[in-house]
Amino acid sequence: NAGVMQNPRHLVRRRGQEARLRCSPMKGHSHVYWYRQLPEEGLKFMVYLQKENIIDESGMPKERFSAEFPKEGPSILRIQQVVRGDSAAYFCASSPPPGGGQYFGPGTRLLVL
Amino acid sequence: EDQVTQSPEALRLQEGESSSLNCSYTVSGLRGLFWYRQDPGKGPEFLFTLYSAGEEKEKERLKATLTKKESFLHITAPKPEDSATYLCAVRVDAGGTSYGKLTFGQGTILTVHP
Numbered sequence: 529n530a531g532v533m534q535n536p537r538h539l540v541r542r543r544g545q546e547a548r549l550r551c552s553p554m555k556g557h558s559h560v561y562w563y564r565q566l567p568e569e570g571l572k573f574m575v576y577l578q579k580e581n582i583i584d585e586s587g588m589p590k591e592r593f594s595a596e597f598p599k600e601g602p603s604i605l606r607i608q609q610v611v612r613g614d615s616a617a618y619f620c621a622s623s624p625p626p627g628g629g630q631y632f633g634p635g636t637r638l639l640v641l
Numbered sequence: 642e643d644q645v646t647q648s649p650e651a652l653r654l655q656e657g658e659s660s661s662l663n664c665s666y667t668v669s670g671l672r673g674l675f676w677y678r679q680d681p682g683k684g685p686e687f688l689f690t691l692y693s694a695g696e697e698k699e700k701e702r703l704k705a706t707l708t709k710k711e712s713f714l715h716i717t718a719p720k721p722e723d724s725a726t727y728l729c730a731v732r733v734d735a736g737g738t739s740y741g742k743l744t745f746g747q748g749t750i751l752t753v754h755p
Contacts, residue, residue, distance in 0.1 A: 532684075561741060570748060571685070571728065576741040584742055619684050623741070629675060630743060632684035 530555065532622050532633035533602075540639045547607040547614070549636045553622030560603045561630055562595060565617040577603060610640045643668040647729050647746035654753050657718045662749045664729030665711040674712050675743060676705050677728040685728055719753045726750050 533552040541547050553560050562574040573587040577597040588595065592610075597603040607614055617637050621630035644667040654660055666674070673692055677685035689698045691707040698705050702723065704715040714727055730743040 559741060561743075563743075563745075571730075571743075571745040573742045573744065586742070629687045629690050630741075631687055632677075634684045 532620055532631055534618075534620050534633035534636050536636060537634060538637045538639070540641065541610050542641050543611055544609050547610050547638055549605040549607075549618050549620075549638070551603040551605070551620030551622075551633060553603070553620075554631055557622035557624055557631075559623045559625070560597050561621045561623075562603075562605050563619045563621065563632075565619065565635075567616070571619065574605070607638075610638075612640045614638060615640045643731065643733055643744045645729060645731055645744055645746040647727075647749050649749060650747070651750040652752070654716075654719055654751070656720055656753055656755050659715070659717045659719070661716070662714040662727055662751070663711060664714070664746055666729075666731050667710075668731050668733045668744075670734035671731060672734045673732045674707055675730040675732070676703075676712070676714055677730065679726045679728055679748070716751070719751075721753045721755050724751055724753045 532554055535550050558579055560577045563571045564574055565571050575588050575595045576584040579597055580599050592608045594606045617635045619632050619635045621632045623630045646665050648663045673690050675690050676688040678688055679685045689705040694707055694709045696707050702717050706713050726748045728745055728748045730745045732743055
């Protein structure tokens with residue numbers, strides 16, 4: 529059973545460009561979560577999605593960030609007009625019903641030059 | 642605001658030297674406390690979920706316990722391969738919409754020397 533898959537694993541962008549991060553949940557999981565880990569900081573929740581629905585986006589910055597989990601295909605975290613402060617590791621996790629454990633992917637390391 | 646504090650920040654042990662990591666939390670409506678292991682450059686690896694005070698879970702050399710205000714991760718006779726950052730997280734009942742959100746502590750960096 530394949531785990532949570534994220535791609536790309538590393539992404540380099542220049543200031544002002546767009547970054548698209550993809551996440552495929554574990555087979556049978558319909559709940560997806562995105563977290564960000566800034567250098568020297570802990571994991572911070574960003575958004576929780578189910579298929580075609582955003583359940584909780586309380587951790588998402590108000591501007592430039594968006595997330596989706598379409599009926600078909602992976603979940604996408606999109607960062608528009610990236611700035612150097614967006615450089616971080618972005619982790620996706622998935623779960624069956626949200627009462628259980630969340631299983632994390634390997635992360636995407638975003639570097640903004 | 643929900644708070645999760647882990648201690649110590651870093652812990653160095655000799656192989657075979659048992660010890661405990663602490664995770665204290667200040668939340669209302671706890672709906673699960675989670676322990677993860679994270680190796681450098683990798684995603685967190687799920688270890689345990691605890692739901693109620695008095696609950697214990699074990700996996701190999703690790704044992705997690707939960708009280709009403711804190712959790713302990715006991716490591717018995719650790720080996721160098723147990724070296725990693727151990728993360729604690731909580732999930733709270735916030736009227737349903739935040740039921741999926743985990744709030745993490747800063748982690749404890751464990752180093753086990755041979």
